[in-house]
Amino acid sequence: MPKMKTKKSAAKRFRVRAGGTIKRGQAFKRHILTKKTTKTKRQLRGSTDVHETNVVSVRAMMPYA
Numbered sequence: 001m002p003k004m005k006t007k008k009s010a011a012k013r014f015r016v017r018a019g020g021t022i023k024r025g026q027a028f029k030r031h032i033l034t035k036k037t038t039k040t041k042r043q044l045r046g047s048t049d050v051h052e053t054n055v056v057s058v059r060a061m062m063p064y065a
Contacts, residue, residue, distance in 0.1 A: 010061035014050065022050040022058055 015023045028036075029044040050058055059065070 004063045006064060007061040010058060011065070014058055014062065014065075016062070016065040022055060023047050024050050 013024060017023055025047050026044040029041065033041060
């Protein structure tokens with residue numbers, strides 16, 4: 001059987017932590033930042049976990065992660 005391929009777009013967006021949780025970057029912080037409040041931009045810093053309802057689909061896109 002041929003190897004399964006990783007979706008490269010998903011591999012660039014997600015990382016699997018040692019505990020098995022999947023890390024993702026925050027959305028809505030790339031452009032049009034002038035109309036967003038300082039509080040909103042501050043809360044979008046850093047990374048967060050992928051929501052539990054999406055974990056199965058993200059794992060399917062990265063079979064070897």
